[in-house]
Amino acid sequence: MKVTIVGAGHVGLVTGACLAEVGNDVICVDNDKQKIEQIDAGVMPIYEPGLPELVGKNMKKGALRVTTSMEEGVNHALVIFIAVGTPPKTDGEADLSYIEMVAREVALHMDGYRVISEKSTVPVKTGEWVDRTIRLNNRHKVEFDVVSNPEFLREGAAIFDFMYPDRIVVGSGSDRAAEIMRELYQPIIERNFPGCNVLLDEVGPVPLLVTDVKSAELIKHASNSFLATKISFINAVANVCELSGADITLVAKGIGLDHRIGKSFLHAGAGYGGSCFPKDVAAFKKISGDLGYDFRLLEEVSRINQAQRELVVSKIKKTLWIVREKTIGVLGLSFKPDTDDMREAPAVDVIKALQAEGAKIKAYDPQAIPEAEELLQGVEFCKDAYEVACDADTLLFMTEWEEFRTLDLARVKEAMNYPIILDARNMLDPNAVRAQGFEYVGMGRH
Ligand code: UDX
Numbered sequence: 110m111k112v113t114i115v116g117a118g119h120v121g122l123v124t125g126a127c128l129a130e131v132g133n134d135v136i137c138v139d140n141d142k143q144k145i146e147q148i149d150a151g152v153m154p155i156y157e158p159g160l161p162e163l164v165g166k167n168m169k170k171g172a173l174r175v176t177t178s179m180e181e182g183v184n185h186a187l188v189i190f191i192a193v194g195t196p197p198k199t200d201g202e203a204d205l206s207y208i209e210m211v212a213r214e215v216a217l218h219m220d221g222y223r224v225i226s227e228k229s230t231v232p233v234k235t236g237e238w239v240d241r242t243i244r245l246n247n248r249h250k251v252e253f254d255v256v257s258n259p260e261f262l263r264e265g266a267a268i269f270d271f272m273y274p275d276r277i278v279v280g281s282g283s284d285r286a287a288e289i290m291r292e293l294y295q296p297i298i299e300r301n302f303p304g305c306n307v308l309l310d311e312v313g314p315v316p317l318l319v320t321d322v323k324s325a326e327l328i329k330h331a332s333n334s335f336l337a338t339k340i341s342f343i344n345a346v347a348n349v350c351e352l353s354g355a356d357i358t359l360v361a362k363g364i365g366l367d368h369r370i371g372k373s374f375l376h377a378g379a380g381y382g383g384s385c386f387p388k389d390v391a392a393f394k395k396i397s398g399d400l401g402y403d404f405r406l407l408e409e410v411s412r413i414n415q416a417q418r419e420l421v422v423s424k425i426k427k428t429l430w431i432v433r434e435k436t437i438g439v440l441g442l443s444f445k446p447d448t449d450d451m452r453e454a455p456a457v458d459v460i461k462a463l464q465a466e467g468a469k470i471k472a473y474d475p476q477a478i479p480e481a482e483e484l485l486q487g488v489e490f491c492k493d494a495y496e497v498a499c500d501a502d503t504l505l506f507m508t509e510w511e512e513f514r515t516l517d518l519a520r521v522k523e524a525m526n527y528p529i530i531l532d533a534r535n536m537l538d539p540n541a542v543r544a545q546g547f548e549y550v551g552m553g554r555h
Contacts, residue, residue, distance in 0.1 A: 115191050187224060205232075330393040333389040341414050513536065522546060539554065
């Protein structure tokens, strides 16, 4: 099928490369000329494992092209995905001006039937606005359908999530468009694409849920808000564990074994960050409020999340007594491992708060230092964890990168000024750390 993706960011590029990989003829359009030239030259605008290879391979075989021309993109495709950014405004509301702009441009160039699919995370009822915008600018008076096809891609695992999704959601008011979307996703649904490493007979097809447009839009916000709620819930329980002497890792295990609860997303720590959860929780709360429902639960979810960052700072104060002039070594800066993404990363708030207390900060992250340099001033960035440990008064683990799990703790201790570890992600074994002579502080466990 001929497909165009507007917006060559994280979601757009992964969607384009994956749809090309499963046999479609794909164009990615972006108005950022430099970004398009870079992709053309094999340089990805974002860090996503496997993406450079997938993009390169599909560009080479002609299944994927990139361009800055909307006209070329719109002329090319039957299905046009809108995957542009929806950044938050100060009140949490999503800024939909890029979506509107793209909808208008699509309408101006359409010369035949098109399916316009919302891929960006948008508030419920955006589909109606997109539909209206296209109708008002539909120069050639052609038929079209607007559908909602939310993405559920985790950064760092985006290609896997696209190829092996838990479900595919299509919101459509038209059978014709829903059928086209089903056909487009057929290889993924039927587990029938080159290199697929599961068997249809063993795992069954991917569930395809066809809904109305508004329900699909809501599914995205409700999913992310629910996951964020799960994280804030477990962080709240971690605080009770800490006060009572219980161990949150055991409590999480115990509740997660109930299949109705499930064991994932019950990892207590410094809280969630990234480009989705904070933004989506705020946006969902705002939309609900605008519609007349005061979704206070979500306010509390955000509050607990913010409080976890403050808790990390207060734990450092409690351990060091005087923070002024002390050196805190920070391991991990990105909002989670396997990404260079610093958006809403807890490390940023924590580092700024420690600097405000007069602490000196040394930091290392396997991928995120260039991004972090843009956001943080006065931090000494190091080449590895051991350099961070050198003369540090506390070592603070902020992101659970795999390489931090296998550090030579004896060497770390040797390098440090005080042997104190604050494990803000509960990623280390407290007994093993203590056995090396460290003072260990975790989140909700002793
Ligand atoms: C998320 C959703 O998972 C994805 O479906 C959606 O489309 C986009 O948002 P992402 O932001 O890439 O993806 O990250 P995810 O892996 O879900 O983690 C989000 C945050 O929650 C991270 O900061 C992570 O550290 C934190 N987290 C996750 C916890 O603190 N505890 C957990 O148990 C799980």
